[in-house]
Amino acid sequence: xxxxYADSNATTRVxxxxxxxxxxxxxxxxxxxxxxxxxxxxVGRKIKDAREKVAASIGAxxxxxxxxxxxxxxxxxxxxxxxxxxxxxKQIVTTRVEHPAVKNLCEDLxxxxxxxxxxxxxxxxxxxxxxxxxxxxxxxxxxxxxxxxNESGVLFPIEQIAQKVKSKGIVFHTDAVQAVGKIPVDVxxxxxxxxxxxxxxxxAPKGVAALYVKRGTKYSPLLIGGHQESGRRGGTENAASxxxxxxxxxxxxxxxxEMATRVCGLRDKLESEIQCRIPDTIVNGGxxxxxxxxxxxxxxxxxxxxILLMLDQFGICASxxxxxxxxxxxxxxVLRAMGVPFTSAHGSIRFSLDRxxxxxxxxxxxxxxxxxxxxxxxxxxxxxxxxxx
Amino acid sequence: xxxxxxxxxxHFLNPRNVGEIEDADGIGEVGSMxxxxxxxxxxxxxxxxxxxxxxFQTFGCASAIASSSALTEMIKGLSLEEASxxxxxxxxxxLGGLPKEKMHCSVMGRxxxxxxxxxxxxxxxxxxxxxxxxECFGVTDREIERMVKEKHLSGIAxxxxxxxxxxxxxxxxxxxxxxxxxxxxxxxxxxxxxSRMTNIQKIKLIExxxxxxxxxxxxxxxxxxxxxxVDGDRVFVRLHGACATCAVSHVTLKHYVEAKLREFVLPxxxxxxxxx
Numbered sequence: 001x002x003x004x005y006a007d008s009n010a011t012t013r014v015x016x017x018x019x020x021x022x023x024x025x026x027x028x029x030x031x032x033x034x035x036x037x038x039x040x041x042x043v044g045r046k047i048k049d050a051r052e053k054v055a056a057s058i059g060a061x062x063x064x065x066x067x068x069x070x071x072x073x074x075x076x077x078x079x080x081x082x083x084x085x086x087x088x089x090k091q092i093v094t095t096r097v098e099h100p101a102v103k104n105l106c107e108d109l110x111x112x113x114x115x116x117x118x119x120x121x122x123x124x125x126x127x128x129x130x131x132x133x134x135x136x137x138x139x140x141x142x143x144x145x146x147x148x149x150n151e152s153g154v155l156f157p158i159e160q161i162a163q164k165v166k167s168k169g170i171v172f173h174t175d176a177v178q179a180v181g182k183i184p185v186d187v188x189x190x191x192x193x194x195x196x197x198x199x200x201x202x203x204a205p206k207g208v209a210a211l212y213v214k215r216g217t218k219y220s221p222l223l224i225g226g227h228q229e230s231g232r233r234g235g236t237e238n239a240a241s242x243x244x245x246x247x248x249x250x251x252x253x254x255x256x257x258e259m260a261t262r263v264c265g266l267r268d269k270l271e272s273e274i275q276c277r278i279p280d281t282i283v284n285g286g287x288x289x290x291x292x293x294x295x296x297x298x299x300x301x302x303x304x305x306x307i308l309l310m311l312d313q314f315g316i317c318a319s320x321x322x323x324x325x326x327x328x329x330x331x332x333x334v335l336r337a338m339g340v341p342f343t344s345a346h347g348s349i350r351f352s353l354d355r356x357x358x359x360x361x362x363x364x365x366x367x368x369x370x371x372x373x374x375x376x377x378x379x380x381x382x383x384x385x386x387x388x389x
Numbered sequence: 390x391x392x393x394x395x396x397x398x399x400h401f402l403n404p405r406n407v408g409e410i411e412d413a414d415g416i417g418e419v420g421s422m423x424x425x426x427x428x429x430x431x432x433x434x435x436x437x438x439x440x441x442x443x444x445f446q447t448f449g450c451a452s453a454i455a456s457s458s459a460l461t462e463m464i465k466g467l468s469l470e471e472a473s474x475x476x477x478x479x480x481x482x483x484l485g486g487l488p489k490e491k492m493h494c495s496v497m498g499r500x501x502x503x504x505x506x507x508x509x510x511x512x513x514x515x516x517x518x519x520x521x522x523x524e525c526f527g528v529t530d531r532e533i534e535r536m537v538k539e540k541h542l543s544g545i546a547x548x549x550x551x552x553x554x555x556x557x558x559x560x561x562x563x564x565x566x567x568x569x570x571x572x573x574x575x576x577x578x579x580x581x582x583x584s585r586m587t588n589i590q591k592i593k594l595i596e597x598x599x600x601x602x603x604x605x606x607x608x609x610x611x612x613x614x615x616x617x618x619v620d621g622d623r624v625f626v627r628l629h630g631a632c633a634t635c636a637v638s639h640v641t642l643k644h645y646v647e648a649k650l651r652e653f654v655l656p657x658x659x660x661x662x663x664x665x
Binding site for chain 2: 301302303304305306309310313330331342343346378379380381382
């Protein structure tokens, strides 16, 4: 069956150019980049190139990039580094809509005695900067606020947030896993101390990510071991993936314009056509500034897992904020924080595109989706309207 | 992604008996939009109180829709008396099993059926029995107690799988644990068995319990079980027939076979399946 992939915020395909770049490092060039011999040193040089490319994609210096295994590790490293290296400060400020890699870590730290402030968002998923201001204190060890939300695609005004946080001398980390590769991210323009990036969200393989740590930021490693990453992250490098990550960042930079124009156009078409063809739908965060590739749409009176499984019949891959898909019983914490009513939170579907998405795929989704919603609404005891779109 | 059986997928994609019977004799509504699943069951009886027609409307995931569809198929043609004996396990079995995290979907089916029968008999509208323990999903202490006893549940996660209780904010976990503790406290003194057993005695008692308590039940569903070995407290069994291919055989093994053996033989027994 053909696959119509519209779940790029979950993960992306490895770009063929990236694959090509990586393959020799699974085969003939298997040396350890730390070795003294030329054979390993060759791999070391390729990692150095990759570090330069990843750094360049966000305007950083190569020595400010630490390679990690995943976005979760980058986020954990950043937050723990800040609290370990600022032992006299305890408070953590974050938001209610962070990815579990930040949210669950902060909840865990809260249980261990670190006061955590979870900032609320409004109905459109926007942050109130005055509330942020009011929450900062002399006791604040770190502020960690995501750049782009993975579920709604809503962008936080990171430049303004960074200004506010840095003006008080507080460490600022941003989880930019969903932003890098989709919108321009430039650390020379935005004053962040630490920033997380993940490879598999931008057509590199799974299992490689990075943490940007601005020069001069107090740091403490999460993984203590060998001298790799200048002692900032022990463990033999995931060489092939790091090399692929470098290539992927380079390619992502070259496609940023396309994301802002063609991909954004496809998203807009998908979103507006769905609203035209299917009554009682709500775009979650539709009133906010968002990523160009993401739309989260609530279909009232039906449940998300059912929609996904019916889409799956046609090879259409999307994801949902519904409870049933995740194994938890409550709808997504992001949608609940936004105050999305239960009538549509359980039936919210996220479509997220990438540079491989085509207009034909969007048309295919638009053809298949309306009958699915009608069908499920006919089964639903809450649907009283005309089921035919 | 959930591992749904072909039967679940079939009932989900081709649901039977969707709709609402206009002049229904019994109406049962459970769940709510806030909870994430809801089911409205209606049925029509003939002059002999047999269910001649049943329809459902469901808001929920694939397994909720499939459970509802299966339920309507199962109760058609049954007398009220027969229908009232249908359990959530019967619904799950009809579907070839449900993932354990989705057992609450089959429970919802049974609850709707109970409500619809109560409605027909004029018992509907009676107030909720017991006290609400889980506020997120409106589950009472009586409901939890009943399920813990029926299914021999031993942990909060299992209670959540069957009733959703405890699956939201988590504030009620202590109360659920207290119910679990009190039920297991009740269960223990009732068990009468020799305080010390030789290995031979133990194996004999296991065999007797399998023959008397367990095999007849499994055979009802075209399954069977065979004792392979006993090593200390570990009981090795092999499943046959329908049980061998059943997607929820681990549930049967833990919640039924192990619970029975613990009840009638020794409280520390662990049942393990030996593959074919």
